[in-house]
Amino acid sequence: MILLPCPWCGPRDAEEFGYVGEMRARPHPVTTTMKEWRDYLYLRRNVAGWTTERWYHQMGCRRYLLVDRDTTTNEVRSAVSGPDRQKS
Amino acid sequence: MVDVRRLGRRPGPARYSAVALLRHGVTDRAWEPAWRTRELRRRYDVVIVGGGVHGLATAYYLARNHGITDVAVLDKGYLGGGGSGRNTAILRSNYLTPEGVRFYDRSLELYRGLAAELNFNVMFSRKGHLTLAHSDASLRTMRWRAEVNKVCGVESDVIGPSDIKRLVPHMDITDEARYPILGALYHPPGGIIRHDAVVWGYARAADSLGVHLHQDTEVTGIDVSAGRVTGVRTTRGDIAAPIVVNATAGWATLVADMAGVRLPVQTFPLQAAVTEPVKPFLRTVVVSGTLHVYVSQTARGELVFGASVDPFASYSTRGSLEFTEGLAAHVLALMPALAKLRLLRQWAGLCDMTPDFAPIMGPTGVDGFLVDVGWGTYGFKAGPVAGETMAECVATGRTPDLISAFGLDRFAQGRLVGEKGAAAVGH
Numbered sequence: 001m002i003l004l005p006c007p008w009c010g011p012r013d014a015e016e017f018g019y020v021g022e023m024r025a026r027p028h029p030v031t032t033t034m035k036e037w038r039d040y041l042y043l044r045r046n047v048a049g050w051t052t053e054r055w056y057h058q059m060g061c062r063r064y065l066l067v068d069r070d071t072t073t074n075e076v077r078s079a080v081s082g083p084d085r086q087k088s
Numbered sequence: 089m090v091d092v093r094r095l096g097r098r099p100g101p102a103r104y105s106a107v108a109l110l111r112h113g114v115t116d117r118a119w120e121p122a123w124r125t126r127e128l129r130r131r132y133d134v135v136i137v138g139g140g141v142h143g144l145a146t147a148y149y150l151a152r153n154h155g156i157t158d159v160a161v162l163d164k165g166y167l168g169g170g171g172s173g174r175n176t177a178i179l180r181s182n183y184l185t186p187e188g189v190r191f192y193d194r195s196l197e198l199y200r201g202l203a204a205e206l207n208f209n210v211m212f213s214r215k216g217h218l219t220l221a222h223s224d225a226s227l228r229t230m231r232w233r234a235e236v237n238k239v240c241g242v243e244s245d246v247i248g249p250s251d252i253k254r255l256v257p258h259m260d261i262t263d264e265a266r267y268p269i270l271g272a273l274y275h276p277p278g279g280i281i282r283h284d285a286v287v288w289g290y291a292r293a294a295d296s297l298g299v300h301l302h303q304d305t306e307v308t309g310i311d312v313s314a315g316r317v318t319g320v321r322t323t324r325g326d327i328a329a330p331i332v333v334n335a336t337a338g339w340a341t342l343v344a345d346m347a348g349v350r351l352p353v354q355t356f357p358l359q360a361a362v363t364e365p366v367k368p369f370l371r372t373v374v375v376s377g378t379l380h381v382y383v384s385q386t387a388r389g390e391l392v393f394g395a396s397v398d399p400f401a402s403y404s405t406r407g408s409l410e411f412t413e414g415l416a417a418h419v420l421a422l423m424p425a426l427a428k429l430r431l432l433r434q435w436a437g438l439c440d441m442t443p444d445f446a447p448i449m450g451p452t453g454v455d456g457f458l459v460d461v462g463w464g465t466y467g468f469k470a471g472p473v474a475g476e477t478m479a480e481c482v483a484t485g486r487t488p489d490l491i492s493a494f495g496l497d498r499f500a501q502g503r504l505v506g507e508k509g510a511a512a513v514g515h
Contacts, residue, residue: 001408001409001410002408014400015399015410018399019399019400019401021354021401022401034502035500038499038500038502039350039500041443042352042443042499043350043351043352043499044341044351044352044353044354045341046341046342046351046353046354046355046401048339048342048355048403053401055400071355071401071402071403071404072402072403072404073404074402074404074406
């Protein structure tokens with residue numbers, strides 16, 4: 001069982017959370033090019049090691065979190081309250 | 089076409105036969121190794137990264153169909169230690185898109201003739217394949233898939249609960265079930281195969297045609313100069329090569345990154361488990377998308393269970409308790425009589441998921457660097473056809489029609505495939 005230290009609810013089972021995915025900067029929908037937009041939609045860094053990603057505590061406080069996780073071991077270093085939307 | 093009978097006369101391991109088996113049995117003479125350990129050359133015409141079924145099949149068909157034998161297959165561990173040894177060995181071709189159906193049907197055709205072609209018993213068992221529908225929506229999708237399959241010449245049809253009960257007497261088809269079974273997509277040509285044997289058979293055949301197989305050889309870098317690949321760096325030294333094929337699963341993005349190619353891939357673990365062996369009772373492969381589970385019985389009598397991918401991306405292959413609990417509940421919902429069966433072991437494999445549940449095959453933005461990646465949860469069943477088409481791609485420099493829909497450029501151009509029939513579970 002993997003525990004995520006939710007800043008609002010304390011350490012909780014990862015099953016309670018929804019995995020949103022790695023942090024990506026969203027290009028501005030009006031000024032972006034088609035290539036940039038599709039790169040944003042589809043390309044992933046898919047890091048093997050420490051990375052920052054967004055999770056959603058759907059069965060708890062229903063807030064979005066920024067989680068530091070090592071994808072090779074699933075060790076979690078920190079989880080802090082994060083933006084509800086991708087940064088634009 | 090090369091006459092397959094000539095394979096046995098080439099230098100390499102002796103031909104397997106009933107007579108050879110008898111001779112070895114009587115004389116107690118040791119079998120020769122199935123493939124040789126060769127010296128790592130400083131240059132090859134083609135370097136294939138990844139010694140699983142895809143990489144080995146590509147090497148084999150390069151040598152057999154195109155006469156290109158100056159080929160090295162590199163693996164950071166042992167042959168077949170990744171996805172090829174961790175899948176649940178299910179074969180089928182009842183996909184949703186015509187591209188998918190044609191492609192996987194060619195694979196099934198190659199699998200059917202593989203034992204004879206490779207002179208290696210790959211234990212293909214045509215058990216038939218049932219995909220259960222628990223809702224009107226999934227019954228509609230089954231009908232859709234069945235019609236697409238029939239148009240493509242693939243045997244596939246929707247059957248009702250009484251026919252399901254005839255095929256699988258242990259199935260709970262009552263209305264009392266949590267998710268009552270309304271029908272199923274029945275695909276008689278589907279079945280299971282011994283996945284290790286497929287790897288070993290291809291390795292042995294490729295080796296006998298002159299391909300070099302290098303285990304414990306990890307690629308640490310890919311050299312690119314002026315937009316062309318020039319070679320790879322490995323833990324055992326540098327190798328020059330004008331063509332490098334990335335045939336890895338789980339590490340596809342990491343290897344592509346070395347060549348400066350970005351992929352629309354996210355890696356998720358998929359867990360599977362096997363029970364103690366019991367008498368044969370389950371004739372067909374049973375899949376339930378709603379319950380995220382697929383079940384088959386091996387020739388040894390063990391039940392093999394697989395699930396959908398884990399809910400978050402990871403490179404960890406550790407099993408989890410959530411998986412075992414969910415698996416047990418779902419299997420018992422289908423076949424309550426299995427309550428006393430015990431699990432022997434569980435494991436996980438890495439699945440490189442793409443946004444449209446279709447693979448990424450063919451050339452990339454770097455000349456000479458080809459990919460055969462993004463195989464999600466459907467890579468093993470595509471092994472032979474992926475090898476055949478990638479070999480053609482490497483040898484002729486052209487992308488075969490069968491894989492023209494799977495190019496990397498489809499994402500930048502917005503031409504996604506949309507293969508929702510892919511894993512049959514989880515989406």
